Amino acid sequence: MANSIRFFLNGQKQDVAVRPDTTVLEWLRSGPRLTGTKEGCAEGDCGACSVLLGDAGDGEIRYHAANSCIMTMGQIDGRALVTVEGLKGETLHPVQAAMAENGSSQCGFCTPGIVISLAGLAANDAAADDHAIHDALAGNLCRCTGYRPIVEAARKVVGEGGAAIPGPAVAALAALEPAAEIATSGAVFHQPQMLDDLLKLRRDRPGAVLLAGGTDLGVALADFHGDWNEVISTAHVRELRSIEETPTHLGFGAAVTWEEVLARVAPFYPSFATLIRRFGSTQIRSMGTIGGNIGTASPIGDGPPALIALGVEIELASSGDRRTMPLEDFFLDYRKTEMKPDEVIASIRIPKPAVGQEFRVYKISKRYDQDISTVCGAFSIVREGGIVRSARIAFGGMAAIPKRVPEAETALVGKSLDEDAARACAAAIRNALSPLSDWRGSAQYRLTVAANLAERFRRDLSGETVEVMAL
Structure with missing residues (x-):
């Protein structure tokens, strides 16, 4: 058992006795007083709190941007942390220099987070195009300068070959293994490395917070400043971090991040890849996990509708049992699931596309990115000879749970995907769903939009799609 958290901060090894449920942002500003890292929204949306996290593997340290406002100190144990102050050595980091030279900052509040995001991009993608630059900036808000001079600064750095992140030696970071348990100031942070150990902790400590990426739970922690006296982290469980590919499926452990999922699913399901980029910025995708997204059971979570339409199965595990079920059977009612108190989501299996399969997922939101x-x-059909032989259709935001709509599927099966079939599908959607009204939209608006997506799907497959940024 360790009584402190060990990590590298801007290249220097740290051994810090602090409650592991303290947010990284709070510690940075009150401990070492690295105040370049800001608090804006405290929800992981604005990017002012962005830092770089580094992990050693395959002979290198891979850095990615993350939101420090919703990340706990326990989550950085055994890792490298770089703030905007740590980018500057004897000279400015190339991103800092380019931002200054190009007039890319005014008030400066958002600038440190933007610099961090672009530094992460420049380190990982020396050939980044404008699409990659915009994707890297999607989790950073700027209300002063506008993004044109910021993007121009990014182009300059990328055009000159990118830039490395200053930090510890690879061997030094690799030797700094996460502690199995950290206990300090009345809080305990468990970090099991094997599934059996995780399941025993889950059984014996039912009151502990089960923490995956924390991009949902961390918001409540930051907003309400509550305490997590006991946490069980899934981040280092080997079985939950596994990725497998077979001729028919992609398999992901529940602790695989959305950034890792994105890289694997993009070649097979480009529409799903677009959705993943939209519902999570680089900062969120690098922390949030596919299992955590499912386990929160949010009716407006964007992952489950797409996964249900794709026919995904999940595995639940406890210390005495393993069971597999279709994802649509996992959700019972608002925030209620099939998962028992001693169970965890162990893995997710996504089928690869079948011959003749077409898949599209559409997100309607007030803002295009991270809203x-x-x-x-989500719509998935298999056609043979122009006739729909099978269909799977699912929606989020239209019921208390992510919901499959069999009636809408039946309206398409056995027909060509023409206007009449799309109309029948739309009518079935309207009849089957009963959404609520809230600040995002009225029930009638939601029903109209959901039904119209059947026609959009038809036009999409016929080649008539017009790019829609946000509705």
């Missing part, structure tokens, strides 16, 4: 869905609709 809560008003409606999320």
Whole structure:
């Protein structure tokens, strides 16, 4: 058992006795007083709190941007942390220099987070195009300068070959293994490395917080400043971090991050990849996990509708049992699931596309990037000779749970995907769903939009799609 958290901060090894449920942002500003890292929204949306996290593997340290406002100190144990102050050595980091030279900052509040995001991009993608630059900036808000001079600064750095992140030696970081348990100031942070150990902790400590990426739970921690006296982290469980590919499926352990999922699913399901980029910025995708997204059971979570339409199965594990079920059977009612108190989500299996399969997922929101869905609709069909032989349709934001719509599927099966079939599908959607009204949209608006997505799907497959940024 350790009584402190060990990590590298801006290249220097740290051994810090602090409650592991303290947010990284709070510690940075009150401990070492590295105040370049700001608090804006305290929800992981604005990017002012962005830092770089580094992990050693395959002979290198891979850095990615993350939101320090919703990340706990326990989560950085055994890792490298770089703040905007740590980017500057004897000279400015190339991103800092380019931002200054190009007039890319005014008030400066958002600038440190933007610099961090672009430094992460420049280190990982020396050939980044404008699409990659915009993707890297999607989790950073700037209300002063506008993004044109910021993007120009990014182009300059990338065009000159990118830039490395200053930090510890690879061997030094690799030797700093996460502690199995950290206990300090009345709080305990468990970090099991094997599934059996995780399941025993889950059984014996039912009151502990089960923490995956923390991009949902961390918001409540930051907003309400509550305490997590006991946490069980899934981040280092080997079985939950596994990725497998077979001729028919992609398999992901529940602790695989959305950034890792994105890289694997993009070649098979480009529409799903677009959705992943939209519902999570680089900062969120690098922390949030596919299992955590499912386990929160949010009716407006964007992952489940797409996964249900793809026919995903999940495995639940406890210390005495393993069971597999279709994802649509996992959700019972608002925030209620099939998962028992001593169980965890162990793995997720995504089928690869079948011959003749077409898949699209549509997110309707007030803002294009990183916004809560008003409606999320996913459509998957298999056609043979122009006739729909099978269909799976699911929605988020339209019920208390992510919901499959068998009636809408029946309206398409056995027909060509023409206007009449799309109309029948739309009518079935309207009849089957009963959404609520809230600030994102009225029930009638949601029903109209959801039904219209059947026609959008038809037009999409016929080649008539117009790029829609946000509705």
